[in-house]
Amino acid sequence: MKIEDFLIDENKSLLEAMSQLENAARKVLFVTKKGQFVAALTDGDVRRWILKKGSLDAKVKELANYKPKYLNESEKDKAKEYLKQNFIEGVPIVDEDHNIISIIIWNDEKVEKKNILNIPVVIMAGGLGTRLYPYTKILPKPLIPVGEIPIVEHIINRFVKNGCSEFYLILNYKKNMIKAYFNDLDKVYQLNYIDETKLLGTGGGLSLLKGKITSTFILSNCDILIDEDYQKILNFHKKQGNFITMICSMKRIRIPYGVVEISETGEIEVMKEKPEISVFVNTGMYVVDGRVVVEIQEDREMGFPDIIEKYRNQGEKIGIFPISENSWLDMGQLDELEIMRKRLEKDE
Known part of the structure; x- marks a missing residue:
């Protein structure tokens, strides 16, 4: 990657920064003011800002770290050790005028250390997939x-690439087709089939995992x-002391109408033509x-949001882990399925 790929002006928006962080090799950007290096911005900085209910319309300068770490050109040989000592993903090398002349990024050895996420994964795979009809008339989703x-x-x-090896598929609709497909594969992981006898919803099916x-x-x-x-998500969950952490994605929605805001006297105060709003949605x-599995009521249909609401009312800590819009691919609808297909083809 080029140095320019890691640079962002302090007056750019939070949304632009999130998009650029997606492409940065190690989730760090270096902030410039009139072309000169002045601050650093990491995905952690963005996450903390969001969790403190900071505005999604904020500028980079509102959340960047203006006491960034850097090394002078004469110290370049010490960069790898400096990264290790300071637990940072990248460090800029600057000249005497404080201009960035190169960026040292931690090597791939650190990537391998992520592969320790050895916890069970449960996949809800029993639904009818009505939004993908007529595909799902022939194949289960x-x-x-x-x-x-x-x-x-x-x-x-x-998940396997992130170190997981224990999987549970909760099955119902056309379950034998799913079993037949996976039984014919050479797998490097353990796959357990959990059969629903009736549709129990995205939450109720967890009762079948008791024991x-x-x-x-x-x-x-x-x-x-x-x-x-995924390791970062799990570490965040533990550090926050969350009972449940919901992974939420930024979603930009364009309203296809002119929007009018009125004053208390009924007069037009603001008119916006097809405005775009940014919200976080459940992925x-x-x-x-x-x-949750130990305490869930058996043989009762419920959605997982119902379970979240139950424990939230009991005072358990329910948190979110925010990700950018580009980090979430959803094939729940036919148009989204085509987007996912093109994206995966491009990545591969």
């Missing part, structure tokens, strides 16, 4: 191909892909305390 392989295999493969899971686990829908460091992936 988990087996709808995205490129060369089914969506659920993409999901499992990403199988008691510790923290990851729950995922079978139609999403999350491009994020359908969670980190979940094992108590």
Whole structure:
């Protein structure tokens, strides 16, 4: 990557920074003011800003670190040791005028250390997939191909790359087709089939895991892909002391109408033509305390949001881990399925 790929002006928006961080090799940007290096911005800085309910319309200068770490050109040989000592992903090398002349990024050895996420993964794969009709009249949603392989295999493969080896598929609709597909594969992971006898919803199906899971686990829908460091998500969950952490994605929505705001006297105060709003939406992936499985009522249909609301009312800490819009791929609708297919083809 070029140096320019890591640079962002302090007057750029938070949304632009999130998008650029997606492309940065190690989730760090270096902030400039009139072309000169003045600050640093990491994905952690963005996450902390969001969790403190900072405005999504903020400028980079409102959340950047204006006491950044850097090395002078004469210290370049010490860069790798400097990164290690300071637990940072990258450091700029500056000349005497404080201009960045190069950037040292931690090498791939650090990437390998991420592969320690050895916790169970539960995938809700029993739904009817009505939003993807007529595809799902023939195939169950988990087996709808995205490129060369089914969506659920993409999901499992990403977790395997992050160190997971224990998987539970909660099945119902066309379950024998799903079993037949996976039974024919040479797998490097353990795959357990959990059969629903009736539709129990995205939450109720967890009751079928009693006696199988008691510790923290990851729950995922079978139609999403999350491009994020899963170990970072788990570390965040533990550090925050969350009972449940919901992975939420930024979503920009353009309203296809002119929007009018009125004053208390009924007069037009503001007119906006097809404005765009930014919100956080539930991706359908969670980190979940094992108590949920132990305590859940059996044989009762419920959604996982119902479970979240129950524990929130009991005072348990329910948090979110924010990710950018580009980090979430959802094939729940036909138009989104085509977007996911093109994105995966490009990445591969």
